[in-house]
Amino acid sequence: MAAISRSRRPLALAAAVAVALGAGALAVTSASAAEAPLKDYELTWGIKQSYRSYVTGMAAGSFTPSDGATQAADNGAFTFVGGSGTYDSDTHAVRLGFAGGLKVASKLHGFELTLSDVKFDSGAAEITADVTSGGTTRDDVPLADVTVTRTMTDMETKLTKEAATVLGSASYEGAAGDPLTVVQKTPPTQSPSPSASPSTSTSPEPTTSTSPKPTGSASSTASPSASQTASPSASASETGSAAxxxxxxxxxxxxxxxxxxxxxxxxxxxxxxxxxxxxxxxxxxxxxxxxxxxxxxxxxxxxxxxxxxxxxxxxxxxxxxxxxxxxxxxxxxxxxxxxxxxxxxxxxxxxxxxxxxxxxxxxxxxxxxxxxxxxxxxxxxxxxxxxxxxxxxxxxxxxxxxxxxxxxxxxxxxxxxxxxxxxxxxxxxxxxxxxxxxxxxxxxxxxxxxxxxxxxxxxxxxxxxxxxxxxxxxxxxxxxxxxxxxxxxxxxxxxxx
Structure with a gap:
């Protein structure tokens, strides 16, 4: 996989378990084996729901996935397949590149662009893609910053300034994007052991077949579901108000x-x-x-x-x-x-x-x-x-x-x-x-x-x-x-x- 061009930002969360390839066990035993190969991953991201509504609504446009990429029903999120890359046991970074392209076009509003070579880097905490528009392709354009979580599911995203340019509106800069999920298509033969912590060692111990799952300190590992369980309607007790x-x-x-x-x-x-x-x-x-x-x-x-x-x-x-x-x-x-x-x-x-x-x-x-x-x-x-x-x-x-x-x-x-x-x-x-x-x-x-x-x-x-x-x-x-x-x-x- 091609190296991501942007300089690496600090890890949002580190990976704490070993990496598996298919059904075979992989042991990381030395510094020379720090990068282990990954394959068969999928990335699902909708960019931003309101943008999809704009394209198919006001702009009377369309989304056309290609080369294995798909879109969920009812103008839903996009899934890119064939994810492969590496897991770095020294930095605990997961880097994956995905197959599939996505064409976004509107004759009414006069735009056409294609996203391809979508990449996810947990170390840089970002999504990038090659963007083709007007016959010119820009490689590894940063589209969103990602709040990386242990499970790598429903991760929060924030659209970048570059994404605002690609999507055609300055208002998208810094806006919340759709949640991002990165999963292995074929589950490993054994359940991952999430108990290890990067604070205990610089590289994971040899282990049996598992999937890389970023993790981190206790202060940052609370799952999104836990943080959202509080009712938004004032769940505190009554304070003497009239009924x-x-x-x-x-x-x-x-x-x-x-x-x-x-x-x-x-x-x-x-x-x-x-x-x-x-x-x-x-x-x-x-x-x-x-x-x-x-x-x-x-x-x-x-x-x-x-x-x-x-x-x-x-x-x-x-x-x-x-x-x-x-x-x-x-x-x-x-x-x-x-x-x-x-x-x-x-x-x-x-x-x-x-x-x-x-x-x-x-x-x-x-x-x-x-x-x-x-x-x-x-x-x-x-x-x-x-x-x-x-x-x-x-x-x-x-x-x-x-x-x-x-x-x-x-x-x-x-x-x-x-x-x-x-x-x-x-x-x-x-x-x-x-x-x-x-x-x-x-x-x-x-x-x-x-x-x-x-x-x-x-x-x-x-x-x-x-x-x-x-x-x-x-x-x-x-x-x-x-x-x-x-x-x-x-x-x-x-x-x-």
């Missing part, structure tokens, strides 16, 4: 969908995002925070109804002062019952408003609502796009697509202190990659015009140029309910809090 009553205040953190924000600011829309009315946006074209909640709660019945102040406007595809995309979400409300519920909003598109559109089905990690210090907190509530929400985005995202998760905190008394940073997690300013610099009013802006857009607005949809279809320009226009338009949107009357 039910009115909400005194609260905040809602929600980014709508990261790929949509990228499309508006950094993508073909060349537009801007403006938060107003008490809502703010985090820097770097980040998520939105809506404030001043009111509503009601019942912790015995595990129900919550909360409405929030603030609005966010997405505007883009400007031509001669007219915008083909002009979408405003306001009046956001959340209703939960036993851990599930819905998120609604008033949707204004190109000057026409539809109230109480059910944008997302919500699922919390727990059905049990418990208050701590008179505050109910729910983090990372799963948001799944509804049929009405899919129509609101012009069909770019299909029903059931994952939206950004929802973070919710509500105060049950006037004296309750909301978590620091909730109400102002974003100062209303920020940069949007190539979109320019936001302003104190809460605008993340673009360059204003796009050469691929011609004409003005006809009815609810914009006229288009040859390379941007009506659907792309009217990313939110389909939400408009007009007589004879044939657009049916599921709405509900907002229930009073």
């Amino acid at each position: 039910k009553g009115d909400i005194a205040d609260g905040t809602l953190g929600w980014g709508v969908k990261q790929s949509f924000r990228t499309y508006v600011v950094d993508g073909p829309a060349k537009g801007r995002i403006t938060a107003s009315g008490g809502a703010t946006q985090a820097t770097g074209n980040g998520v939105f925070t809506f404030t001043e909640a009111d509503g009601s709660y019942d912790t015995d019945a595990d129900t919550l109804k909360a409405a929030f102040k603030g609005a966010v406007n997405f505007k883009g595809h400007e031509a001669n002062g007219t915008y083909g995309l002009d979408l405003t979400l306001s009046g956001l409300a959340v209703e939960l019952d036993g851990g599930s519920g819905e998120l609604t909003a008033d949707v204004e598109s190109l000057g026409k408003t539809t109230d109480d559109v059910v944008l997302a089905h919500l699922t919390a990690a727990t059905s049990d609502l418990k208050a701590k210090d008179d505050v109910l907190t729910l983090d990372d509530v799963t948001a799944e796009l509804t049929k009405a929400g899919a129509q609101a985005f012009g069909g770019f995202y299909t029903e059931g697509a994952a939206l950004d998760p929802v973070d919710l905190s509500v105060a049950l008394s006037d004296d309750a202190q909301l978590p620091d940073g909730e109400a102002d997690s974003g100062n209303g300013s920020g940069t949007g990659g190539s979109g320019g610099t936001g302003t104190a009013s809460g605008t993340t802006g673009g360059t204003g015009t796009t050469g691929s857009t011609t004409g003005g607005v006809t009815g609810a949809l914009a006229s288009t140029g040859s390379d941007v279809p009506t659907g792309a320009l009217g990313a939110a226009a389909a939400v408009t309910v007009a007589a004879g338009a044939g657009v049916v949107i599921a709405v509900r009357r907002r229930r009073q809090a």
Whole structure:
């Protein structure tokens, strides 16, 4: 396997057990035998879920695996096969290169690239790949930093600056990528012995057939499942809060969908995002925070109804002062019952408003609502796009697509202190990659015009140029309910809090 070009960073975690080849035992007995061969490994990584949604959604593009690589169903993660390489018993680094390629292409948005020769290096704690685009190939481009774990399954990844360039958006730099798993396709004949520690010797003792499994100090070996067992909904005990009553205040953190924000600011829309009315946006074209909640709660019945102040406007595809995309979400409300519920909003598109559109089905990690210090907190509530929400985005995202998760905190008394940073997690300013610099009013802006857009607005949809279809320009226009338009949107009357 070709040597990885980047200089090695310190090991995230060291490997503590010996290495096996097939069914035969391998003994590492001297410094000259420090590097032992590995084979039959697979690497599974989805790059980033929102990027996959963008490619197959807004960009109307495709992923094409080749040479043994595969993609999971429903636009899932990619698996590269035939992994071979070495295990270094001195440094405990696992280095593997994988067969298979992945072509990513969109005629609509004008890009085509291929990833090949994917490599994983536990010592450098990174994923690299050769990237071919525009007839030029760059070798060993670092795509993600990896938090290496003992089992090498579901390892956290963080996209690099180089990955942001490859994927076409500065907003991806430093963003969390999909989890990474590296496993041996054919299990060894004997179970590995995970008890050895690199702190006890510089190389593992001779042993029978086992698989290399990075390990480390007690402070760094806690499994992801252990760290995630705590309920995100405030699992602490009750602190004397009334079982039910009115909400005194609260905040809602929600980014709508990261790929949509990228499309508006950094993508073909060349537009801007403006938060107003008490809502703010985090820097770097980040998520939105809506404030001043009111509503009601019942912790015995595990129900919550909360409405929030603030609005966010997405505007883009400007031509001669007219915008083909002009979408405003306001009046956001959340209703939960036993851990599930819905998120609604008033949707204004190109000057026409539809109230109480059910944008997302919500699922919390727990059905049990418990208050701590008179505050109910729910983090990372799963948001799944509804049929009405899919129509609101012009069909770019299909029903059931994952939206950004929802973070919710509500105060049950006037004296309750909301978590620091909730109400102002974003100062209303920020940069949007190539979109320019936001302003104190809460605008993340673009360059204003796009050469691929011609004409003005006809009815609810914009006229288009040859390379941007009506659907792309009217990313939110389909939400408009007009007589004879044939657009049916599921709405509900907002229930009073």
